[in-house]
Amino acid sequence: MTLQECYAALEGDYEGVMGRLRTERLVQKFVLKFLDDGSYDLLTRSMESGDYDEAFRAAHTIKGVGQNLSFNKLYESSHLLTEALRSKDIEAAAPLYEQVKADYAQTVDAIRAYQASL
Amino acid sequence: MADKRKQKILIADDSEMNRSILADMLGDDYEIIEAENGREAVAILQKQAAQIDLVLLDIVMPEMDGFGVLKMMNDLRWIESTPVIMISAESAPARVQQAYELGITDFISRPFDAVVVHHRVVNTLLLYTKQKRLMGMVTDQVKEKEKQSALMIDILSHIVEFRNGESGQHVLHIRTLTELLLNHINQMTDKYNFSKSDIALISTAAAIHDVGKISIPGEILNKPGRLTDEEFAIMKTHSQVGASMLEALPVHQNEPLVRRAYEICRWHHERYDGRGYPDGLKGDEIPIAAQVVALADVYDALTSERVYKKAFSHEKAVQMILNGECGQFNPLLMDCLRELGDNIQTAMANNEIRDWDDPSLLRNLTEELMQQVDMSASDRTLQLLEHERMKYQFFADMSQEVQFEYTVSPPSVTISEWGARHLGLEEIIRDPRHNEKVLATMGEESMQKLAGLLGRSTPEKPIVDFDCVIRIGGVERWMKIIARATWSKDEPPVYTGAIGKATDIHETRLKMAALEEMAAHDTMTGLYNHKFAKIRIQDMMARKPESNFALGIFDVDHFKQANDTYGHMFGDQVLIHMAKTLKRNMREGTVSARVGGDEFLLFFEYREHVDLAINRIFNSLIGNYESFPISVSMGVAKTQMLGTDYDTLFHAADQALYAAKRGGRGQFRFYDGDSTDTLSLISPIDGDTGKADR
Numbered sequence: 064m065t066l067q068e069c070y071a072a073l074e075g076d077y078e079g080v081m082g083r084l085r086t087e088r089l090v091q092k093f094v095l096k097f098l099d100d101g102s103y104d105l106l107t108r109s110m111e112s113g114d115y116d117e118a119f120r121a122a123h124t125i126k127g128v129g130q131n132l133s134f135n136k137l138y139e140s141s142h143l144l145t146e147a148l149r150s151k152d153i154e155a156a157a158p159l160y161e162q163v164k165a166d167y168a169q170t171v172d173a174i175r176a177y178q179a180s181l
Numbered sequence: 182m183a184d185k186r187k188q189k190i191l192i193a194d195d196s197e198m199n200r201s202i203l204a205d206m207l208g209d210d211y212e213i214i215e216a217e218n219g220r221e222a223v224a225i226l227q228k229q230a231a232q233i234d235l236v237l238l239d240i241v242m243p244e245m246d247g248f249g250v251l252k253m254m255n256d257l258r259w260i261e262s263t264p265v266i267m268i269s270a271e272s273a274p275a276r277v278q279q280a281y282e283l284g285i286t287d288f289i290s291r292p293f294d295a296v297v298v299h300h301r302v303v304n305t306l307l308l309y310t311k312q313k314r315l316m317g318m319v320t321d322q323v324k325e326k327e328k329q330s331a332l333m334i335d336i337l338s339h340i341v342e343f344r345n346g347e348s349g350q351h352v353l354h355i356r357t358l359t360e361l362l363l364n365h366i367n368q369m370t371d372k373y374n375f376s377k378s379d380i381a382l383i384s385t386a387a388a389i390h391d392v393g394k395i396s397i398p399g400e401i402l403n404k405p406g407r408l409t410d411e412e413f414a415i416m417k418t419h420s421q422v423g424a425s426m427l428e429a430l431p432v433h434q435n436e437p438l439v440r441r442a443y444e445i446c447r448w449h450h451e452r453y454d455g456r457g458y459p460d461g462l463k464g465d466e467i468p469i470a471a472q473v474v475a476l477a478d479v480y481d482a483l484t485s486e487r488v489y490k491k492a493f494s495h496e497k498a499v500q501m502i503l504n505g506e507c508g509q510f511n512p513l514l515m516d517c518l519r520e521l522g523d524n525i526q527t528a529m530a531n532n533e534i535r536d537w538d539d540p541s542l543l544r545n546l547t548e549e550l551m552q553q554v555d556m557s558a559s560d561r562t563l564q565l566l567e568h569e570r571m572k573y574q575f576f577a578d579m580s581q582e583v584q585f586e587y588t589v590s591p592p593s594v595t596i597s598e599w600g601a602r603h604l605g606l607e608e609i610i611r612d613p614r615h616n617e618k619v620l621a622t623m624g625e626e627s628m629q630k631l632a633g634l635l636g637r638s639t640p641e642k643p644i645v646d647f648d649c650v651i652r653i654g655g656v657e658r659w660m661k662i663i664a665r666a667t668w669s670k671d672e673p674p675v676y677t678g679a680i681g682k683a684t685d686i687h688e689t690r691l692k693m694a695a696l697e698e699m700a701a702h703d704t705m706t707g708l709y710n711h712k713f714a715k716i717r718i719q720d721m722m723a724r725k726p727e728s729n730f731a732l733g734i735f736d737v738d739h740f741k742q743a744n745d746t747y748g749h750m751f752g753d754q755v756l757i758h759m760a761k762t763l764k765r766n767m768r769e770g771t772v773s774a775r776v777g778g779d780e781f782l783l784f785f786e787y788r789e790h791v792d793l794a795i796n797r798i799f800n801s802l803i804g805n806y807e808s809f810p811i812s813v814s815m816g817v818a819k820t821q822m823l824g825t826d827y828d829t830l831f832h833a834a835d836q837a838l839y840a841a842k843r844g845g846r847g848q849f850r851f852y853d854g855d856s857t858d859t860l861s862l863i864s865p866i867d868g869d870t871g872k873a874d875r
Contacts, residue, residue: 083294123241124196130292
């Protein structure tokens with residue numbers, strides 16, 4: 064699996080990220096590093112415990128990282144979740160959180176598959 | 182900053198991913214320091230703000246967000262020397278504007294573009310490096326200029342004096358006096374509110390008040406005798422002439438210095454009642470600057486020697502001015518002169534020589550400059566500060582003392598690195614008086630006491646010494662806090678905070694307490710010794726002079742026999758037994774002591790029936806120790822009869838005891854005044870061994 068195929072699988076923008084980070088080495092490094100990022104765990108924990116301030120920050124971080132790495136699908140859902148949590152609209156946040164969960168799983172699956180092929 | 186050290190960039194972002202993307206983009210050209218929240222970023226800045234060349238700051242972070250960091254950077258004025266680039270996906274215009282208002286230099290929005298990030302960082306760093314260097318150069322230049330123009334004024338006014346045959350100190354005196362008067366007027370009234378630069382301007386302009394004398398013929402100027410009316414009329418033109426000279430300046434007409442100098446030249450001979458010259462202005466028609474210089478001029482003329490007069494003393498000069506012998510002055514200025522009193526002489530004496538290499542002079546000037554231009558510290562200053570900070574931290578760590586710095590606004594306390602670790606507190610604590618951990622460590626009461634002491638200190642006596650119990654890791658320890666309150670230079674001064682240190686004095690204090698305890702007690706029986714009992718008794722009587730007290734002395738009958746028959750060890754045991762029995766049977770508030778070999782003392786307050794009380798104690802002391810039968814003889818003296826002099830009471834009880842013994846032992850007697858026998862039975866306790874006298 065190539066990095067480009069990985070981006071296709073997680074519905075990201077390969078050209079975009081290459082345009083900004085310049086080298087495939089750098090992109091690869093951060094894509095793999097994404098697997099270790101704790102923000103998603105934090106999001107899960109704080110959504111479950113009802114700590115919406117913390118959840119907001121976690122979603123915001125996922126959004127930021129997703130944006131930096133051009134994980135467009137994950138970026139968009141986490142962006143919507145961030146805005147819902149910012150305005151403390153818990154009702155709206157619930158389905159958005161489900162979407163982020165699904166997108167995160169899709170992203171991580173794609174990266175793992177890519178990692179396995181290295 | 183041509184040094185080769187790598188520039189330091191602080192990246193504050195809660196996402197490790199984002200930090201490392203940025204770090205990678207910046208490459209190896211910079212030293213990167215990372216902070217994962219705002220509080221950490223502030224802590225790092227607190228330690229090394231002067232060394233950090235750039236901050237990349239995220240907005241949304243736990244603990245303290247990016248705006249919180251910016252606010253602190255503004256409060257503590259770091260923002261003036263450390264540029265900040267904000268990084269965030271936040272692009273709401275209001276937020277962006279808020280960030281710019283808080284002093285950020287640039288904004289980088291996500292997603293990061295390696296080239297953009299790199300260029301913005303490089304540009305910002307270049308800009309600041311240049312700005313810092315330029316600021317340093319400008320400061321130096323302005324200082325040099327300022328020095329030269331003040332020198333020119335000194336030379337110019339000295340030429341006038343030289344022609345005048347005056348001492349050469351006149352200009353300096355006028356300048357000093359004017360400054361002193363203006364500062365004091367500020368303290369007396371809000372009417373004028375001279376700023377520091379107003380005062381500097383007026384006192385500088387004051388130096389050329391007599392510039393018009395250049396036009397007065399030398400023979401009039403230096404005539405030893407009294408001037409004729411005609412000559413005096415010519416002399417009087419100098420104020421008008423000086424003003425005209427300034428008015429005729431082809432340039433600089435709008436300079437504040439020139440306008441002030443004009444007022445002073447023209448009107449420094451006007452008087453408050455309108456009887457001065459040249460214009461006969463009255464009261465507040467005369468500009469205050471000219472009024473002040475007029476007073477300074479008169480005072481200095483009186484206290485200096487002139488061709489036509491000797492110098493008067495300070496007291497005489499003030500008296501003459503207050504009496505109106507030199508014309509009427511503003512009543513406010515009269516009060517001012519009166520209040521300043523001897524301060525004038527001191528100030529004059531301290532200012533005899535004007536030396537431009539005097540560091541304090543340059544410091545004042547620099548302060549003035551900083552105020553005028555609101556310039557932030559130059560690069561060199563920052564390096565010096567950094568060096569001081571390093572020194573301070575080293576000594577702080579070595580000393581094993583908790584050192585701290587408290588600021589009232591914003592309320593925060595900074596604790597030295599070692600101190601914070603030792604106390605288990607953060608190094609920087611905002612609002613410490615409401616911080617739970619701080620309250621748990623110091624206790625609310627101690628905190629309020631310390632705050633009270635500091636708040637009540639004065640700029641003259643700013644040092645506060647306070648012992649209190651501090652809880653460290655759940656264990657209470659005595660600590661001595663010595664702190665110095667800091668006061669602003671405003672009038673009146675404002676309490677701005679404190680610096681101080683806390684030293685552990687727990688062991689010392691325990692030792693002192695143990696020593697005090699030891700010094701007060703007889704080592705064998707644990708009762709008070711005579712010396713301490715006397716102090717306690719005198720204290721009790723002094724507190725309640727109206728109460729009735731009884732002082733009893735008793736000894737163990739046939740004690741010598743017990744010693745001789747059973748040995749000294751046994752004798753000691755008997756004494757210990759007596760002490761225990763006595764303690765067991767004493768009412769609360771009774772003082773008991775061992776005052777001699779086998780002699781004991783007791784002292785208590787009573788309402789009535791002192792005989793019953795004595796009887797009860799007497800009987801409780803009778804018994805056996807092992808096979809040795811114990812009885813005592815006791816003498817008692819009452820304050821009711823003898824008053825509250827201790828030695829009198831003691832002597833009387835001693836005599837009553839002697840009477841009891843002569844009466845056949847095993848009894849008690851009250852002192853009744855009859856006894857004429859003054860022989861004392863009391864034997865001293867020998868040495869420090871605690872052994873009873875045999």
